[in-house]
Amino acid sequence: MIARMWEVRASRSGFDELLSWVCDTAVPGLEVLPQHVSSDVYSSTDHRIVVITKWRNTPESLPAPPDKLVARAPHVWDFTPVDR
Numbered sequence: 001m002i003a004r005m006w007e008v009r010a011s012r013s014g015f016d017e018l019l020s021w022v023c024d025t026a027v028p029g030l031e032v033l034p035q036h037v038s039s040d041v042y043s044s045t046d047h048r049i050v051v052i053t054k055w056r057n058t059p060e061s062l063p064a065p066p067d068k069l070v071a072r073a074p075h076v077w078d079f080t081p082v083d084r
Contacts, residue, residue, distance in 0.1 A: 001037065001054055001055070001056065001080070001081055002054070002055045002057070002058070002059050002078055002079070002080055003052055003053070003054050003055075003078070003079045003080070003081075004052070004053050004054075004055065004059040004061075004076065004077070004078050004079075005050060005051070005052050005076070005077045005078075005079065006050070006051045006052075006053070006061075006062050006074055006075075006076050007048060007049070007050045007051075007074060007075050007076075008048070008049050008065060008070055008072075008073075008074040008075075009046075009047055009048050009070065009071040009072050010047040010048070010049060010069055010070060010071060011047075011068070011069060011070060011071045012047060012071075014066075014068060014069035014070065015043075015047045015049075017066075017069055018049060018065060018066075018069040018070065019041075019043060019049055021065060021066065021069065022041055022049055022051060022062075022065070023041055025063075026051075026062045026063055026065070027039050027041060027051060027053075027062070029062075029063065030053060030060055030062065033060055035055050035056045035057050035058065035059075035060070036053065036054075036055060036056075036060070037053075037054040037055060037056060038053070038054045039051065039052070039053045039054075040052045040053075047071065059078060061076065062074070
């Protein structure tokens with residue numbers, strides 16, 4: 001299992017539109033893929049949006065968000081579970 005964390009900071013005027021794009025377009029496009037396990041979307045008061053997806057094997061990337069809605073490009077990290 002691989003967890004992919006995708007994080008983006010929205011422009012001040014683009015937060016609501018970016019969140020809608022993430023929830024209505026970007027994440028549903030991943031959820032139909034056979035290797036997809038689950039997705040969670042989080043937001044913060046400082047205009048950040050985080051998506052955590054879980055994959056059976058090689059994770060897929062979210063599409064690039066509309067440039068006018070972001071304050072900076074998204075960051076992406078992959079994680080694997082730790083046995084403890």
